[in-house]
Amino acid sequence: DAKTTQPPSMDCAEGRAANLPCNHSTISGNEYVYWYRQIHSQGPQYIIHGLKNNETNEMASLIITEDRKSSTLILPHATLRDTAVYYCIVRVATYAGNQFYFGTGTSLTVIP
């Protein structure tokens, strides 16, 4: 099961940075932090993942604290199309694959 805690909802003004927090205080050393989002009832969309270093891609940045007990997903310039449910998932990959256990996530609303 997902071992993360996220606020249930957040608002962000269009054009501003959206900072979505996630607590994963029981994370173990070989568990990665993944972020996905789901827009309406579409399939979950991969955003970014990391182990202990901060990561950045064309969609977002992931900041992981030094003790790895929490992380923040940053959408640098939120647009209305970023309105979605954002899921933070910790996961250790096994031979069986990379199964994800989704929690309830954070519902982000970008306001014009």
Add this chain to the structure above:
Amino acid sequence: EPEVTQTPSHQVTQMGQEVILRCVPISNHLYFYWYRQILGQKVEFLVSFYNNEISEKSEIFDDQFSVERPDGSNFTLKIRSTKLEDSAMYFCASSSGTYTEAFFGQGTRLTVV
């Protein structure tokens, strides 16, 4: 950009009937997954498939469910005798490895009446 394709997008079936949901994973991926999402609830893992066999399954994935990779491109989920509570969005996903991200299809909405 490669994507996971699912068909049909919406399927309505009578209770007790068998349904097969179809997926075409990304071509060079080795791991395949099925998830479901009952309306208003969480996305739930059902099963993972690797090297032509089930590698992990959840409690939801009981004897009514089966998966198959009948050829080199398709990945199917069969529900043997559908129940009303099987009504949900079913998502297929695939990944190239165990540490890589999984890519999800757009889902099949199954409605059991």
